[in-house]
Amino acid sequence: MRVVLFDWVHGGHHQLYLRRFAEALQPEADVVVAAPDETVELLAGLQVETVPLGPARPPIVANRPLQSGRRRVLEEEVRLLERVAHASRPDQMVHLYADAVLPHLVRKPRLPVPLSILLFYPRAHYPDAFQTRLGPGELVRARVR
Numbered sequence: 001m002r003v004v005l006f007d008w009v010h011g012g013h014h015q016l017y018l019r020r021f022a023e024a025l026q027p028e029a030d031v032v033v034a035a036p037d038e039t040v041e042l043l044a045g046l047q048v049e050t051v052p053l054g055p056a057r058p059p060i061v062a063n064r065p066l067q068s069g070r071r072r073v074l075e076e077e078v079r080l081l082e083r084v085a086h087a088s089r090p091d092q093m094v095h096l097y098a099d100a101v102l103p104h105l106v107r108k109p110r111l112p113v114p115l116s117i118l119l120f121y122p123r124a125h126y127p128d129a130f131q132t133r134l135g136p137g138e139l140v141r142a143r144v145r
Contacts, residue, residue, distance in 0.1 A: 001028065001029045001030065001091045001092065002029065002030045002032065002088070002089070002090040002091050002092075003025055003029045003030070003031055003032070003090055003091065003092045003093070003094065004031075004032045004033075004034055004051075004084060004085070004088050004090040004092070004093045004094070004113075005018055005021050005022060005025075005031065005032070005033050005034065005035075005093075005094050005096060006034045006035075006080075006081055006084060006093055006094065006095045006096065007034075007035050007039070007095070007096040007097050008035070008036060008053055008056065008057040008077050008080060008097075009036070009056060009057050009097050010035070010036040010038045010039045010056035010057075011056070014035075014039060014096070014097065015035075015039050015042045015043060017096050018033050018035060018039065018043060018096065019043060019046060021094065021096065022043075022046055022048050023046075026047070026048070030049070031048045031049070032048060032049045032050070032051060032088050032090060033046070033048050033049070033050050033051070034050075034051040034053055034080075034084045034088070035050070035051075035052070035053060036052070036053050036054065036055060036056035036057070037052045037053070037054060037055065037056075038056060039056070040052045051084055051087070051088060053080055053084075057073060057077060058073050060073050060074070060100060070100075071104075074100055074101045074103075074104045075104055077101045077104070078101060078104050078105060078108055081093070081095065081101075081105075081111070081115075082108075082111060085111045085112055085113050085115075086112065089113075090113050091113065091114075092113065092114050092115075092116065093111065093113055093114070093115045093116070094115075094116045094117075094118070095115060095116070095117045095118065096118050097118065097120065098117035098118060098119060099119050099120055102117065102119070105117070
């Protein structure tokens, strides 16, 4: 089985998650890591095929979903994901940080391979975890995700 791990964000926990996922999958799968050039360099000791994506995703403003620059960046992320899917021909892809790009993914045609996504904003669990209600906007976002 060939699995592509995709993450266009550099810094913080991103390289650690790519490394740990690859290490966990390697006994059973041929792992390919698609990541920004800087991240690929930091994963040099990992015995996986890499697909450098060029510069890391530019910062986006999380609370401004209609910001036009944000939309262009996330549309580019979908194009990169499609490009990697077609070029790598994996059996499975995993997008390790899909929170922001999720609305753009659902509006596009399906990828030619199965795609698993990881979401890191557990809004739907917030009321149970903190015994407080979500505001109307947060409630809509939690239900959508």
